[in-house]
Amino acid sequence: MIQGSIVALVTPMDDEGAVDYPSLQNLVEFHIEQGTDALVAVGTTGESATLDEEEHVAVIKAIVEYVRGRIPVIAGTGANSTTEAIALTERAKQVGADACLLVTPYYNKPTQEGLFLHHAAIAESVDIPQILYNVPGRTACDMLPHTVGRLAKVKNIVGIKEATGDLSRVAEIRNLCGPDFAIYTGDDASSMEFCLLGGNGSITVTGNVAPKLVHQMIVAAMVGDRKTAELIDEKLHDLHKNLFIESNPIPVKWAVAEMGMMKRGIRLPLTWLTEACFPIVRKAMQRAEVIQ
Numbered sequence: 001m002i003q004g005s006i007v008a009l010v011t012p013m014d015d016e017g018a019v020d021y022p023s024l025q026n027l028v029e030f031h032i033e034q035g036t037d038a039l040v041a042v043g044t045t046g047e048s049a050t051l052d053e054e055e056h057v058a059v060i061k062a063i064v065e066y067v068r069g070r071i072p073v074i075a076g077t078g079a080n081s082t083t084e085a086i087a088l089t090e091r092a093k094q095v096g097a098d099a100c101l102l103v104t105p106y107y108n109k110p111t112q113e114g115l116f117l118h119h120a121a122i123a124e125s126v127d128i129p130q131i132l133y134n135v136p137g138r139t140a141c142d143m144l145p146h147t148v149g150r151l152a153k154v155k156n157i158v159g160i161k162e163a164t165g166d167l168s169r170v171a172e173i174r175n176l177c178g179p180d181f182a183i184y185t186g187d188d189a190s191s192m193e194f195c196l197l198g199g200n201g202s203i204t205v206t207g208n209v210a211p212k213l214v215h216q217m218i219v220a221a222m223v224g225d226r227k228t229a230e231l232i233d234e235k236l237h238d239l240h241k242n243l244f245i246e247s248n249p250i251p252v253k254w255a256v257a258e259m260g261m262m263k264r265g266i267r268l269p270l271t272w273l274t275e276a277c278f279p280i281v282r283k284a285m286q287r288a289e290v291i292q
Contacts, residue, residue: 001158001182002072002099003200003222004037005215007207008045010253011059013265019055021062023262028066030261034211036071037201039063040101043076044138045205045249050267053088061095078103078133082118089126099129101161101203106139112147123156130156135163135186145169149176161186161203170197188240192233195221205248206239209255210288238284245277255281259291 009031012023031039041063042048042056051059060075067073075092077100079085089100104110105118123130132151136142142164151157162169163186173183184203185194191202195218207214217232243251247270254273256262258281266272273281285291 001180001200002038002074003182005035005207005211005218006038006040006074006184006201006203007031007036007211007214008040008043008203008205009063010208010249010256010262011042011046011051012253012256012262013047013267014263015265017265017267019051019059020263020265024059024062025066027256027261028063031207031211032067032070035215036207036211037215038072038074038098039067040074040076040203041097043101043133043203044103044135045208045252046076047249047267047270048076048078050270053091056088057091057095060092060097064096072098074099074101074131076101076103078105080105080108082121085118086122086125089122089128089130093126093128097128099131099158100126101131101133103133103135104139104141104143106141109141112144115141115143115147116150119151119157120154123151123154127156129158131158131182131184132160133163133186134160137163145172145176148173152177152181158182159184159200163187165190167193167197170194170199174198188236188243191240192217192221192229196224196226196229205243205252206236208252209239209243209259209285210236210290213288235288238287242277242281242284245280246273251277251281254278255285258282258285 012020041060075097077088134143159182165187182200188206220228
């Protein structure tokens with residue numbers, strides 16, 4: 001089971017919006033040095049919505065090559081078309097991803113039965129570990145725990161990224177799915193409590209900016225060391241909040257650029273962080289001691 005601090009990696013871009021592969025390689029090395037336990041390639045934070053399929057696969061392939069087996073790489077391959085998700089998941093497998101992360105279909109608002117059939121079809125079509133991803137705040141679709149319980153019995157479905165922020169779901173999903181099913185949070189603000197309650201880690205945005213602290217906090221929480229986890233999470237509090245002051249990944253890309261690790265590149269319809277937000281995010285970074 002992949003566990004710990006799993007960073008939903010930004011996709012660095014140049015001023016024209018082209019993928020900046022040298023910066024991407026440097027980011028991979030930075031995360032490995034800082035103790036990140038795994039990387040998500042081209043998830044929401046990696047701007048999956050604005051990369052075409054060839055770019056999407058190329059970025060996954062590049063991250064796999066840069067990592068060289070040192071930590072797991074989870075490829076974001078979800079789509080609101082089942083056939084598209086199957087095709088992208090197959091391609092991620094071909095380029096060496098260790099697992100795939102599949103967001104619930106967005107915009108078309110399937111029923112719970114539709115969600116079950118969608119994810120079951122992908123799992124049955126592509127033999128690679130698959131992690132469900134429930135983020136109703138973005139998808140307008142909530143995969144309920146009983147549906148997760150059904151899907152946990154399907155071969156290749158090994159876990160869920162539960163991003164509702166509802167801490168009661170940790171125990172509910174655990175009871176339905178058993179001890180070997182991975183339960184990750186996708187909500188940085190509640191990630192400490194989530195892991196203290198038995199979660200297997202965090203698929204984190206904050207970890208892009210403060211990877212060492214996030215890793216240390218998540219590990220402490222997972223072993224039940226509340227005191228240590230709280231001391232670390234106090235430093236991260238403002239990042240958890242203010243990296244979402246505008247739509248993700250706008251603030252986190254600004255923060256990574258502020259650290260000197262990438263250029264000021266983002267793709268429309270996303271825009272660069274509003275200047276009035278600069279001091280707010282910068283202050284959060286200073287509190288976490290990632291910049292002076």
